[in-house]
Amino acid sequence: GENVEQHPSTLSVQEGDSAVIKCTYSDSASNYFPWYKQELGKRPQLIIDIRSNVGEKKDQRIAVTLNKTAKHFSLHITETQPEDSAVYFCAASIGNQFYFGTGTSLTVIP
Amino acid sequence: SAVISQKPSRDICQRGTSLTIQCQVDSQVTMMFWYRQQPGQSLTLIATANQGSEATYESGFVIDKFPISRPNLTFSTLTVSNLSPEDSSIYLCSVAAGGGGDTQYFGPGTRLTVL
Numbered sequence: 001g002e003n004v005e006q007h008p009s010t011l012s013v014q015e016g017d018s019a020v021i022k023c024t025y026s027d028s029a030s031n032y033f034p035w036y037k038q039e040l041g042k043r044p045q046l047i048i049d050i051r052s053n054v055g056e057k058k059d060q061r062i063a064v065t066l067n068k069t070a071k072h073f074s075l076h077i078t079e080t081q082p083e084d085s086a087v088y089f090c091a092a093s094i095g096n097q098f099y100f101g102t103g104t105s106l107t108v109i110p
Numbered sequence: 111s112a113v114i115s116q117k118p119s120r121d122i123c124q125r126g127t128s129l130t131i132q133c134q135v136d137s138q139v140t141m142m143f144w145y146r147q148q149p150g151q152s153l154t155l156i157a158t159a160n161q162g163s164e165a166t167y168e169s170g171f172v173i174d175k176f177p178i179s180r181p182n183l184t185f186s187t188l189t190v191s192n193l194s195p196e197d198s199s200i201y202l203c204s205v206a207a208g209g210g211g212d213t214q215y216f217g218p219g220t221r222l223t224v225l
Binding site: 032034036042043044045046049089093095096097098100101102103 | 141216
């Protein structure tokens with residue numbers, strides 16, 4: 001089955017700096033790659049996603065890139081703010097089957 | 111996106127008992143999913159629940175321990191049976207929605223503590 005690896009497991013950045021989280025996947029059949037943000041005690045919230053026919057997608061301060069050849073995708077957060085502090089999960093999807101990464105705990109230091 | 115609610119939000123149960131968790135969606139959805147999230151961990155899929163058919167369980171999860179009902183297109187229940195402390199976790203339902211029908215949206219979760 002699909003295997004998704006996510007790095008780093010923890011990340012601390014100064015407010016205003018950029019944060020990058022990287023994921024790799026193993027199954028070339030994966031065609032949909034969502035990113036979720038989970039604040040403490042809350043549900044995972046979809047923040048951005050990308051499909052396999054697109055190389056990059058941006059939404060305000062958040063962007064995701066996908067390299068199908070290398071089987072990796074990344075989340076980029078620019079101009080980080082304290083409210084960006086949370087755990088971020090990547091996922092790779094084959095059909096409706098989601099395979100989640102292990103999560104990255106992001107701390108933005110004011 | 112769909113609006114998803116779960117009941118109860120949290121519960122404390124005794125070893126050997128069972129807990130049934132309800133998941134309600136504000137629109138009709140074909141596919142619903144049940145996940146487990148242990149403290150500080152990622153999301154692990156327990157099973158996929160389609161209306162009108164038996165749930166499909168992932169490796170390591172069995173129907174006797176995690177029976178699921180899906181009586182209609184807006185509702186599902188997950189029962190965690192014969193509870194042990196190892197079942198202490200957060201249980202989340204999700205639904206497949208969105209334009210492509212493959213985006214998953216999560217309920218608020220049920221925090222279960224087994225004593």
